[in-house]
Amino acid sequence: MKVLKFGGTSVSSVETVNNISNILKKSTENQIIVCSALSKVTNMLTEAAEKAAAGDISYKEICTQIEKRHYDFIDELIEKSQQADLKDIIHTNIASLEKVLEAIFFLNELSTRAYYIIVSFGEKMSNAIIYRFLKIHNGSVGYLDSSQIIITRTVNDKEHVNRSVTYKNIKDNYDPNFKITVAPGFISKSENGYATTLGRGGSDYTAALYAAALDAELLEIWTDVSGIYTSDPRKVKSASPLPKVSYKEALELSNFGAKVIYAPTIQPVLEKNIPMVILNTFRPEDKGTLVTVETDDTKPIKAFSTMDDIAMITFSGTGLVGTTGIAGRLFNTLSRNNVNIIIICQASSEMSICLVIDAKDANKAVKAINEEFDFEIRKGTIDKTEAQMEYSILAMVGEGMKNAAGLTGKAFTALGSANINIHAIAQDSTEINVSIVVKKEDSVKALNVLHDSFFNA
Ligand code: ASP
Ligand code: MG
DSSP states (O other): OEEEEEOGGGGSSHHHHHHHHHHHHTOOSOEEEEEOOSTTHHHHHHHHHHHHHTTOTTHHHHHHHHHHHHHHHHHHHSOGGGTHHHHHHHHHHHHHHHHHHHHHHHHTOOOHHHHHHHHHHHHHHHHHHHHHHHHHHSSOEEEOOHHHHSEEEEETTEEEEOHHHHHHHHHHHOOTTSSEEEOOSSEEEETTSOEEEOOTTTHHHHHHHHHHHTTOSEEEEEESSSSOBSSOTTTOTTOOBOSEEEHHHHHHHHTSSSOOSOGGGHHHHHHTTOOEEEEETTSTTSOOEEEESOOOTTOSOOEEEEEEEEEEEEEEOGGGTTOSSHHHHHHHHHHHTTOOEEEEEEOTTOSEEEEEEEGGGHHHHHHHHHHHTHHHHHHTSSOOOOEEEEEEEEEEEOGGGGGOSSHHHHHHHHHHHTTOOOOEEEEOTTOSEEEEEEEGGGHHHHHHHHHHHHHOO
């Protein structure tokens, strides 16, 4: 059997839904299909929730737009005689959505739980429509209610999937007598029974969970681009899709640039060694990118990517040299304040530690560090920390860097010749990712310089 995931843009037009139906018809094996909400609907739901919490009554207009969007979609897709109860389902969902939003409006507060309930309506409605469409066009179709089957546990205020319980639920509920089964993406339930989600972009992860639980032969991620690219095509004109990458490379790339897959998706398929293909619903004949345990040895470097809006924090002072426990305190302070660290560098002189973080966390991080080391700062053994803004990270990714010499040298030479200054460099011993910090204003140029020198020479 195989699992197919279709993203929001793939379930938003008659053309692509017909493509989905035809894609499913091509295969004789059992298939589970996992769909996202119609494109932009999750954003609209979030906006409605934020407006309601801010006491802005115009959240009601957004509800009306969402309802109309689904009704129009049904009108386009499904013949009149089959519409009535489907529109009732949408109407019931919208009525519940309005009730929750009204409560938020009166409370003037958006709790995490209320947010989860609100955003879950998108997948509930889109999958109800797709389910009906496939029942009409593709024969008998089963339905798995992910909102009751995928179980999460809260750790540090974040929802994590409880995989053993989830896998058991999937196995217990899956009926292989149905050739096609629809299972909504993104939505889940906490161990305590309230609605949760798997995070923005989480439908990919839902699909991977179904695939792993049922030992699927293949996971297909259908999206609106033809695979994982050598770079972000919006920034690098000559970027092209990669035929083949390894799980590890896909994971590295999913954290960067044009996010083609949601990072947590990789782990379940990697553990079960299930191949994953990334395909384009708008161009179903394109080959896409195959992700397996093997890499493509002919390309030691697979892609260059950037992460923008980065801040650099330099933590320095004579008090660092040869002293144990300072780094521990630094990292603990950031962890207590929920600051995620993207890059850590320290040179062997031990005079400073450079941390690269998301720019939005910069003020919080600087304040926390200066408070924690107040005593040392007064004594003069540690310098007062400041954040430097407007940086970008440029990553070169590829498993082949492990066995090759001169690749980073080539990259640095190319950047040097283009007069691009490197502010920090990080490479860990896995050698899959070399991250280079440059000024944000240089990032697109740097990306093109590297892409050209490695792929277009
Ligand atoms: N609808 C959700 C989102 O937009 C989940 C997904 O699309 O994968 O984040
Ligand atoms: Mg989406």
